[in-house]
Amino acid sequence: MSLGRKVRITLGLSGSIGRAKVVQPRIVLFGDSHVHAIQEAVRHRVNRRANVPVEVRRLFKEKNGKTLGDTPFDGILEVGASLSSNDVMVSVIGGNQHAVFSTIQHPQPFDFLLPGDDPAELMEGQAVLPYRALYDYFSSGIRGGDAKSIEALRASTQARMIHLAAPPPKGDNSFIENYHDTRFAEENIASLGISPPTLRMKFWRLQNRIIGELCAKIGIELMMPPTEAVDADGFLKAECFANDATHANDNYGELVLQQLELALIGRSRPVKVA
């Protein structure tokens, strides 16, 4: 199985402007489970002999006798160190904290407001948590985990750095419920069901706010998911669903590749090499 294979394809976009040789930036994308959709899209491109503008790596993990990914964290730091300031490191680190808080319906249903939200849209009859209490708690989890990895990656490289937000939540509860039947039974939480989509959307937005603030502080650009993958209410479109609660599929991965191409190659400024 070649899913974990590193994909490094020279773009073949080198050229010249006048007498100067132009070199496109090296783009490295690294992350955890959300990388899978992009790896799949890359695999399809490779099969089609299409250009792949990005070197995609997934965090190597060993668990219960199985291995996942291809690049240990130390390895990606070495890659980061080898990049120049003309290159780009794309982080797809973490991104599932929102799902931990909002996939399974809590036994004590709750809701909250983000800054600017209309209180009329709160779910009726549910406890309302103060935003700042939730923010502090939620962000402490990110600070103690994914933020450290993102910061380490930032510190490792002089390359331009982008963090790609996790795919938005799925608005279709029955889709999630069908997938999770067995798991819910195992966890003895079948009776609880799935949280309302609006709550999942709020937690995803909260996560993006927190990650966005972190990124802004340490010089990382936050890139939102491709608009083509998102429906009118902000949820992931059904054609981009992977067969689980939180992940996207290869269609989504392809849209991400196109977005990166547009942002990083379409707009990149050629570099003159002596």
Next chain:
Amino acid sequence: MSPQPYQSLPDKAFWRRTVAGPAPHDVDPVGIFELRIEPQTKVATAGSCFAQHISRYLRKSGFNYFVAEQGHPILSAKARTANNYGLFSARFGNVYTARQLLQMFERAYGRFCPAEDVWHQAEDVVLDPFRPTTQPGGFISEAEMRLDRAQHLAAVRYMFEKLDVFVFTLGLTECWRSRSDGAVFPICPGVEGGQFDADQHEFYNQSTEDVIADLTAFRDALVAVNPEAQIIFTVSPVPLVATAEPGANVLSATTYSKSVLRVSAEALRRRFENVHYFPSYEVITGAFNRGAYYAADLRNVLEDGVGHVMRLFMQHATSAEPATDAVDPHVDQTAPSDHFSAAERLVEVECDEVAFDRH
């Protein structure tokens, strides 16, 4: 011929035998205290900052410290503590005066709706004037503050209706109130939030008559919703940090304030069977300890002193066996943690499995 009356009195009636003679940590100033707290007894607390120590000890002791507003269990216990859930039995912050206590009760039951009921600090920082420090960082909007306050006051009602014992630590007589409707604020407007306006706010130093009237009104209101409720009054030994009484010296103002509170507590104890007094004030301020229970600032109470108070409280008020079967659902904290762990496992499994081919 009858013996002179002092001959038959117990040791606790005599200064030398009870105050000057014993080692300081053995001094016990408790006079009459007939209330007994059983492991299942739901004990709620409120009051000035010294009341926080009582809450802390009750919680640590394993007794049924009754918290009606625990904060949502999606937050960790640490996060709830950081947001002042559980500091007292509801998230009302410090309640310093008898008037503030009475008005809190009246606000909870919708009988008093103060005109000045929101403080806008910034576009996204809004405070509740009646608990301005309760939500760290403030609320993000007036709507959020009002929603939280509605939930809070519901919890306050629940607390008053379900508690068995209410421990209230009287802290101050001095306060600031609205000139328009008499609403008292826990902190002078402009100090921790809001804006001071001499046309709208005035200083008010409660008299003994006022405090007795307020505590009596509170006691009657509590009994109306919870006929079996017992009340323990204590007086905070923490001196005033500053006095606003015109011309007053802060030490003398402290003596006035604590004297009024002590007299009022005693007056209610004598008047009502369900009112009790516990002398934490005497333990900390008594000359027997030569000031040893105060920190270097002569204001904050050291842990030794709090320990002395609570040891006596446990000795006199409890059977000293912690609860093993506190069953009130508002006290249970296990289910939410289980929920969160299950959610984490679910997402973790999903993250691992996504590597295998699914479309």
